[in-house]
Amino acid sequence: MKQFISVNDAGNIDQLVQLALQYKAEPLRDRSAGVGKRIGCLFLNPSLRTRLSTQVAAQQLGLDVIVLNAAADGWKLEFTEGAVMNGQTVEHIKDAAPILGQYVDILAVRSFPELKDREADYAEQIILQFIRYAGVPVISLESATLHPLQSLADVITITENLQAHPNLYQNRTPRIVLSWAPHSKALPQCVANSFAQWINAWHQADLVITHPPGWELSEAFTAGATIETDQQKALEGADFVYVKNWSSYHDYGKIKEEAASWMLTTQKLKATRNAKVMHCLPVRRNLELSDEVLDSPQSLVQQQGGNRVWAAQAVLKSILDSNA
Amino acid sequence: MKQFISVNDAGNIDQLVQLALQYKAEPLRDRSAGVGKRIGCLFLNPSLRTRLSTQVAAQQLGLDVIVLNAAADGWKLEFTEGAVMNGQTVEHIKDAAPILGQYVDILAVRSFPELKDREADYAEQIILQFIRYAGVPVISLESATLHPLQSLADVITITENLQAHPNLYQNRTPRIVLSWAPHSKALPQCVANSFAQWINAWHQADLVITHPPGWELSEAFTAGATIETDQQKALEGADFVYVKNWSSYHDYGKIKEEAASWMLTTQKLKATRNAKVMHCLPVRRNLELSDEVLDSPQSLVQQQGGNRVWAAQAVLKSILDSNA
Amino acid sequence: MKQFISVNDAGNIDQLVQLALQYKAEPLRDRSAGVGKRIGCLFLNPSLRTRLSTQVAAQQLGLDVIVLNAAADGWKLEFTEGAVMNGQTVEHIKDAAPILGQYVDILAVRSFPELKDREADYAEQIILQFIRYAGVPVISLESATLHPLQSLADVITITENLQAHPNLYQNRTPRIVLSWAPHSKALPQCVANSFAQWINAWHQADLVITHPPGWELSEAFTAGATIETDQQKALEGADFVYVKNWSSYHDYGKIKEEAASWMLTTQKLKATRNAKVMHCLPVRRNLELSDEVLDSPQSLVQQQGGNRVWAAQAVLKSILDSNA
Numbered sequence: 001m002k003q004f005i006s007v008n009d010a011g012n013i014d015q016l017v018q019l020a021l022q023y024k025a026e027p028l029r030d031r032s033a034g035v036g037k038r039i040g041c042l043f044l045n046p047s048l049r050t051r052l053s054t055q056v057a058a059q060q061l062g063l064d065v066i067v068l069n070a071a072a073d074g075w076k077l078e079f080t081e082g083a084v085m086n087g088q089t090v091e092h093i094k095d096a097a098p099i100l101g102q103y104v105d106i107l108a109v110r111s112f113p114e115l116k117d118r119e120a121d122y123a124e125q126i127i128l129q130f131i132r133y134a135g136v137p138v139i140s141l142e143s144a145t146l147h148p149l150q151s152l153a154d155v156i157t158i159t160e161n162l163q164a165h166p167n168l169y170q171n172r173t174p175r176i177v178l179s180w181a182p183h184s185k186a187l188p189q190c191v192a193n194s195f196a197q198w199i200n201a202w203h204q205a206d207l208v209i210t211h212p213p214g215w216e217l218s219e220a221f222t223a224g225a226t227i228e229t230d231q232q233k234a235l236e237g238a239d240f241v242y243v244k245n246w247s248s249y250h251d252y253g254k255i256k257e258e259a260a261s262w263m264l265t266t267q268k269l270k271a272t273r274n275a276k277v278m279h280c281l282p283v284r285r286n287l288e289l290s291d292e293v294l295d296s297p298q299s300l301v302q303q304q305g306g307n308r309v310w311a312a313q314a315v316l317k318s319i320l321d322s323n324a
Numbered sequence: 325m326k327q328f329i330s331v332n333d334a335g336n337i338d339q340l341v342q343l344a345l346q347y348k349a350e351p352l353r354d355r356s357a358g359v360g361k362r363i364g365c366l367f368l369n370p371s372l373r374t375r376l377s378t379q380v381a382a383q384q385l386g387l388d389v390i391v392l393n394a395a396a397d398g399w400k401l402e403f404t405e406g407a408v409m410n411g412q413t414v415e416h417i418k419d420a421a422p423i424l425g426q427y428v429d430i431l432a433v434r435s436f437p438e439l440k441d442r443e444a445d446y447a448e449q450i451i452l453q454f455i456r457y458a459g460v461p462v463i464s465l466e467s468a469t470l471h472p473l474q475s476l477a478d479v480i481t482i483t484e485n486l487q488a489h490p491n492l493y494q495n496r497t498p499r500i501v502l503s504w505a506p507h508s509k510a511l512p513q514c515v516a517n518s519f520a521q522w523i524n525a526w527h528q529a530d531l532v533i534t535h536p537p538g539w540e541l542s543e544a545f546t547a548g549a550t551i552e553t554d555q556q557k558a559l560e561g562a563d564f565v566y567v568k569n570w571s572s573y574h575d576y577g578k579i580k581e582e583a584a585s586w587m588l589t590t591q592k593l594k595a596t597r598n599a600k601v602m603h604c605l606p607v608r609r610n611l612e613l614s615d616e617v618l619d620s621p622q623s624l625v626q627q628q629g630g631n632r633v634w635a636a637q638a639v640l641k642s643i644l645d646s647n648a
Numbered sequence: 649m650k651q652f653i654s655v656n657d658a659g660n661i662d663q664l665v666q667l668a669l670q671y672k673a674e675p676l677r678d679r680s681a682g683v684g685k686r687i688g689c690l691f692l693n694p695s696l697r698t699r700l701s702t703q704v705a706a707q708q709l710g711l712d713v714i715v716l717n718a719a720a721d722g723w724k725l726e727f728t729e730g731a732v733m734n735g736q737t738v739e740h741i742k743d744a745a746p747i748l749g750q751y752v753d754i755l756a757v758r759s760f761p762e763l764k765d766r767e768a769d770y771a772e773q774i775i776l777q778f779i780r781y782a783g784v785p786v787i788s789l790e791s792a793t794l795h796p797l798q799s800l801a802d803v804i805t806i807t808e809n810l811q812a813h814p815n816l817y818q819n820r821t822p823r824i825v826l827s828w829a830p831h832s833k834a835l836p837q838c839v840a841n842s843f844a845q846w847i848n849a850w851h852q853a854d855l856v857i858t859h860p861p862g863w864e865l866s867e868a869f870t871a872g873a874t875i876e877t878d879q880q881k882a883l884e885g886a887d888f889v890y891v892k893n894w895s896s897y898h899d900y901g902k903i904k905e906e907a908a909s910w911m912l913t914t915q916k917l918k919a920t921r922n923a924k925v926m927h928c929l930p931v932r933r934n935l936e937l938s939d940e941v942l943d944s945p946q947s948l949v950q951q952q953g954g955n956r957v958w959a960a961q962a963v964l965k966s967i968l969d970s971n972a
Contacts, residue, residue, distance in 0.1 A: 003340050014953070023376075028360060031360075035677075036676060037799060038704065038707065039921050040700065043397070046397060046398050046399055047393070047397065048397075048398040048399070048415070048420065048423075049423060051392070051397065051398070052364070052390055052392065052424070052427045053427060056362065056390070056427050056428075059362065059388045064707045066700055066703050066704070068699070068700065069396065069397060071397050072397075072717065073691070073695065073696075073699060073717060073720075074694050074695065074696040074699070075692060075694055075930065078933070082934070082939060083934065084933075084934040084935060085932040085933045085934060085935050086832045086932065086935050087832075090930045090932075091696070091929065091931070092931075094932050094933075094942075094943075095929055095930065095931060095933075095942070095949065095953075096929075096930070097444075097697065097936070097951050098694075098953075099697060099929065099950065099953040099954070100700070101699060102705050102950070102953065102954040102957070103700045103954075103957065104704075138880075184410045184411075196679035247510065279776075280413050280417065281415065281420075281423065282399065282415035282420070283415070283416075283418075283419060284409040284410065284474075285402070285407060285408075285409045285416050285418075286406070286407065286408040286409060287408060287409050290399055291406060294418075294419070295418075301419065302422050302423065302426070304425040305419075305422075305426065306423070306426040306427075309426070309427065317502050326689065350690060352684055367721070368819050369724055370721060371721065372721075372722040372723070372739070372744065372747075372925065373747060375716070376688065376714055376716065376748070376751045377724070377751060377753075379714050380686065380714070380751050380752075383686065383712045383775040393720065393721060396720050396721075415960075430731065461727075481687070508734045508735075511836050519875050558763075576677065600796045605739065605743055605744075606723065606738050606739035606744070607735065607739070607740075607741065608733040608738075609726070609731060609732075610730070610732040610733060611732060611734050616732060618742075618743070619742075625743065626743075626750070627748050629746075629747040629750065630747070630751075632753065633750070644921060
């Protein structure tokens with residue numbers, strides 16, 4: 001694995017999932033794999049689970065870890081080629097990234113979209129410029145359009161639940177529903193894009209995406225999935241319901257007011273096959289999902305969050321193996 | 325030790341002090357005790373001594389350390405059960421704490437009171453919810469009403485000074501005076517509450533608390549101590565004077581204007597038995613305590629600050645022992 | 649080496665450079681030198697290269713590292729003797745520094761000048777008070793007037809380039825030009841002061857400093873160098889051109905408006921002996937230096953940035969050796 005910014009870098013998904021589950025069973029099985037090497041984690045935006053799970057995974061592989069919060073500890077980077085830098089940006093990525101690449105063996109970067117200029121965000125110029133200039137393997141800790149470490153943890157979680165009930169899925173393909181949820185803030189499409197991309201590439205489930213009309217995601221990620229704007233119809237017969245808000249892709253960055261009816265509730269889940277409920281966290285309780293659902297045994301959110309460590313550890317180990 | 329949020333978790337105080345003094349004599353004596361384990365230090369508020377001394381103690385026990393500054397690195401947590409989260413809080417502690425508990429073996433949390441709603445602060449809902457939901461041992465790095473790692477360091481410091489002059493205390497009990505001090509900002513009652521609680525539980529000194537009328541602390545912590553609103557009278561015959569500001573408990577969070585006469589000075593100390601002077605730091609010089617006192621050999625503030633490491637190390641080791 | 653705040657602490661510069669180059673060839677050659685010891689890195693101001701390279705160097709020597717961002721993680725320090733602390737400062741350096749000194753074996757501090765009161769800045773009161781009160785060796789990560797770790801990396805870089813072309817310098821002394829550059833913000837004089845101080849002390853090159861009239865640096869650092877206000881004349885025959893902005897020393901902190909003609913360009917470099925171009929980074933592209941220069945093979949900026957690690961590692965090892 002030369003880098004990890006989308007499912008296209010994952011190679012065989014099932015093999016990656018199996019490696020992750022081996023780490024879950026035995027966290028320190030490769031504790032010398034990274035000794036004498038170093039990962040730099042660069043946060044251009046806030047992070048809790050990703051921040052901590054990546055550090056834990058790195059420590060468990062013996063890697064030295066250095067964390068840099070770009071905004072608070074350092075300064076604002078410039079990403080435009082040829083810019084005359086007499087404004088607020090202090091350093092060009094062309095200068096900063098190769099320096100970082102000299103200091104660390106693996107560079108992990110988190111950077112949200114601005115949600116103002118769709119073309120700029122979807123060009124993924126920030127993570128791609130880090131790849132272009134850093135000279136070391138780059139891992140996405142969430143970029144403008146994707147969040148692959150989250151999606152890998154999601155597939156790990158689904159795999160565990162399928163394996164726990166083999167009889168249920170003997171004669172049919174699991175049905176996974178990605179269900180849009182209300183939110184008071186404009187959020188990226190990353191988690192939804194990435195989840196669709198991974199489930200589609202995984203080929204082991206039927207994916208249905210449900211959202212209000214006009215909230216379609218980019219077909220670059222959803223092609224192959226069924227789109228259904230009637231939430232209740234989408235939920236029928238679901239085995240897994242992944243709940244997530246995203247702002248509009250078409251009317252870029254727009255949020256949907258008065259969408260309370262899209263909150264996932266226990267009542268709505270009655271149409272499913274006792275579906276397991278997923279969310280990447282942080283979740284707005286009683287806005288995206290009811291307390292009742294989140295606090296029920298159907299919720300997998302804690303399992304997903306825990307699996308973030310094993311996803312990161314599998315990716316780090318694969319990167320180390322390919323760049324030894 | 326299953327957790328450490330007050331003196332009630334300390335077990336035998338003298339044994340804990342002795343363990344700390346063993347670490348002071350030989351910092352790396354248990355350097356493998358925490359190998360392969362991890363502490364997460366979560367700061368909801370700023371911290372200098374507590375932040376650093378806890379990291380030092382953890383490193384000396386071989387623990388991996390991960391630090392998270394919730395406000396700067398992450399986001400604002402919700403603590404109210406059943407909240408409809410359409411406002412500023414991004415994640416409920418019910419969701420965040422168990423995730424943290426999956427990532428670390430010990431969770432240390434710092435969280436100040438808001439000083440607006442006494443009942444809410446004194447219910448200690450933040451630290452208690454971390455305990456309820458984290459699923460791993462929780463250590464207080466100062467909570468809404470108490471600061472037990474500081475108090476343990478204080479008792480270590482007093483013990484060292486008593487042992488250095490055994491003759492002085494052969495026939496009498498040491499007299500410790502906790503003396504309120506002026507301050508320009510509303511401060512928590514934590515350090516004062518906690519010091520009173522520990523000295524009372526320790527049973528090896530007489531505790532006198534002196535403050536302006538109306539600045540009484542909660543009897544939940546002071547019961548057993550002598551309360552004296554005449555500072556000079558309180559100081560008579562004192563062996564140790566612990567200087568500390570706190571905002572009003574009864575008129576909750578109120579600060580006392582024009583209280584300059586309560587600053588501790590060399591002149592006032594003449595009534596004591598050449599008392600040692602303590603303060604938890606940070607101290608406002610020439611407001612709480614005069615330069616003259618702080619820079620004199622009577623000051624123990626540096627010794628107290630240094631002892632924070634050994635206090636934390638003794639607590640971490642005790643937690644590791646009980647949760648191996 | 650008892651401390652490292654200027655060239656005066658460097659001892660034999662060439663020996664320090666050779667030690668650094670040994671680390672560049674073999675980063676982990678002394679990986680046990682700091683085991684069981686700890687460096688504290690205290691940032692009163694932002695930092696990227698210095699922050700990361702110091703951590704990398706420390707890790708490669710086996711040191712435990714603790715980072716403290718004073719403003720974000722802690723609070724504002726007071727540096728004035730005798731201050732009545734009823735304002736915004738929370739802790740006096742007299743109290744904070746010795747505590748830090750109890751927690752770590754080496755204290756590294758970064759602190760920018762305020763650029764308002766020249767006398768105060770040039771008295772270096774912050775770094776000198778840390779030295780006075782910390783009780784452990786202090787390393788400057790850039791102080792009010794100097795940046796010695798940068799200068800050491802610069803001399804390492806120049807040495808490497810001289811050694812790569814021994815024939816060029818057989819019969820003559822290399823000519824190094826420090827060339828003032830435009831900038832939209834008031835910057836410290838640190839890097840320029842420090843570079844002049846080191847090149848002068850190194851005695852292996854002729855130093856020419858060029859800047860607009862009125863932008864003279866303090867003679868305390870430049871004495872021995874040639875001052876030339878005609879940039880083009882200064883560049884004639886140069887082997888190395890170090891580009892750097894600084895605000896005025898004489899009209900303290902003033903910036904120079906409409907100075908675009910001082911930007912270094914490929915055209916201007918034609919007068920040099922195919923000079924190598926240096927800059928400490930971060931650099932404002934197309935303001936201080938043109939893209940064309942920075943992206944050309946003549947640019948040494950990445951080499952300089954990489955050499956920050958080996959400079960820091962040589963200094964840390966020298967400090968460890970003298971304070972074992």
